[in-house]
Amino acid sequence: MHRMQDFGETIFAEMTQRALAADAVNLGQGFPDADGPSAVLEAAVDAIRAGRNQYPPSTGFPDLREAVSEHQRRFRGVEVDPVTQVMATAGATEAIATTILALCEQGDEVVTFEPYYDSYAASIALAGAVRRTSVLRFPDFTVDETSLRAAFSERTRLVLLNTPHNPTGKVFSRTEMDLIAALAREHDAVVVTDEVYEHLVYDAEHIAMASLPGMADRTLTISSAGKTFATTGWKIGWITGPAELITAVRTVKQFVTFSGGAPFQPAIATGLRLPDTFFAELRDVMRARRDLLVDGLREIGLPVAVPSGGYFVVADCSAWGPDGLTVCRELPAKAGVAAVPVSAFHDDPAAGATLVRFAFCKQPAVITEGIDRLRRTF
Ligand code: PMP
Numbered sequence: 001m002h003r004m005q006d007f008g009e010t011i012f013a014e015m016t017q018r019a020l021a022a023d024a025v026n027l028g029q030g031f032p033d034a035d036g037p038s039a040v041l042e043a044a045v046d047a048i049r050a051g052r053n054q055y056p057p058s059t060g061f062p063d064l065r066e067a068v069s070e071h072q073r074r075f076r077g078v079e080v081d082p083v084t085q086v087m088a089t090a091g092a093t094e095a096i097a098t099t100i101l102a103l104c105e106q107g108d109e110v111v112t113f114e115p116y117y118d119s120y121a122a123s124i125a126l127a128g129a130v131r132r133t134s135v136l137r138f139p140d141f142t143v144d145e146t147s148l149r150a151a152f153s154e155r156t157r158l159v160l161l162n163t164p165h166n167p168t169g170k171v172f173s174r175t176e177m178d179l180i181a182a183l184a185r186e187h188d189a190v191v192v193t194d195e196v197y198e199h200l201v202y203d204a205e206h207i208a209m210a211s212l213p214g215m216a217d218r219t220l221t222i223s224s225a226g227k228t229f230a231t232t233g234w235k236i237g238w239i240t241g242p243a244e245l246i247t248a249v250r251t252v253k254q255f256v257t258f259s260g261g262a263p264f265q266p267a268i269a270t271g272l273r274l275p276d277t278f279f280a281e282l283r284d285v286m287r288a289r290r291d292l293l294v295d296g297l298r299e300i301g302l303p304v305a306v307p308s309g310g311y312f313v314v315a316d317c318s319a320w321g322p323d324g325l326t327v328c329r330e331l332p333a334k335a336g337v338a339a340v341p342v343s344a345f346h347d348d349p350a351a352g353a354t355l356v357r358f359a360f361c362k363q364p365a366v367i368t369e370g371i372d373r374l375r376r377t378f
């Protein structure tokens with residue numbers, strides 16, 4: 001298909017295959033290597049036994065939509081009507097694709113930041129839209145106002161934002177969020193904000209775009225259960241925002257999956273209602289893993305950008321090879337470790353060319369083993 005000709009196998013699939021073939025420690029694809037809270041797992045088993053195994057409504061079961069609405073109020077101070085302003089999706093991935101398909105006409109422009117999560121470029125291409133990017137540069141990844149302004153035009157339809165950010169671990173600051181909001185308003189654009197790492201914020205404040213003054217009316221907020229409850233394979237995500245935009249996205253979703261994940265929806269509703277202590281412990285556990293990986297990579301001598309949020313650490317691996325892609329293709333067989341090149345998240349492969357992303361959503365012993373293997377190799 002012409003629109004998809006630039007897209008082959010995803011970088012995550014390639015690096016996980018290489019990791020499996022070399023029996024490597026997989027610090028590439030971002031998925032946890034241990035189960036999440038047992039209350040959530042048990043709730044799924046209970047839901048299966050209770051017969052919740054047929055099609056949910058295409059917007060999701062009411063108990064999940066109500067739990068999402070309560071979660072937005074509790075953590076973000078944002079009010080959304082569970083009937084008209086919340087819909088369930090097959091993970092954040094479907095939420096991103098259906099949102100772009102629903103809101104963009106051929107040739108409309110989508111402003112986003114580079115590096116970006118890989119599905120952004122593919123979803124924009126599927127819709128026949130055009131991506132306009134502003135580059136975040138290692139090691140600070142701060143927003144460059146001049147390049148961001150230049151990415152907007154009279155064709156701008158959407159701004160696609162991701163905070164906390166994959167792959168950099170950046171958490172957008174209030175000043176940066178205010179700038180993005182002001183530009184969106186100026187160009188009458190809708191902001192689509194991907195907040196799948198919203199509960200993985202270590203030493204910054206997560207600011208929800210929908211909570212900024214005047215932004216709830218033009219913001220679609222996407223999140224997902226995968227990261228928060230260590231259930232990436234369940235693919236339960238959701239979108240919240242203005243009713244007319246949710247209706248537009250639902251129209252597309254009806255013909256993509258219609259619905260999915262029946263017994264997992266009430267289980268995630270249980271998760272979203274867990275007490276504050278669960279979310280605080282998750283953050284503390286992940287912060288300790290971040291520190292373990294950051295310290296280890298620094299000891300080996302790599303320049304590292306310390307992430308404020310998310311699952312990943314970006315390091316400059318120019319000492320290990322000509323570029324990150326070559327390094328990551330060799331790393332599983334050479335060192336017994338898998339990682340992901342940041343160039344895979346860029347339009348211009350020269351941007352971030354020597355940068356490599358390492359995941360820390362793994363058991364401490366696995367992170368330590370990965371570091372030991374790298375130390376022995378380099
Ligand atoms: N957005 C970002 C920034 C991600 O990192 C991921 C996956 N890790 C997704 C979306 C996809 O989420 P899901 O697995 O819920 O489809």
Ligand code: GLN
Binds near residue numbers: 010030031
């Ligand atoms: N989001 C995960 C990551 O960034 C991968 C998801 C996938 O394999 N598509 O590593």
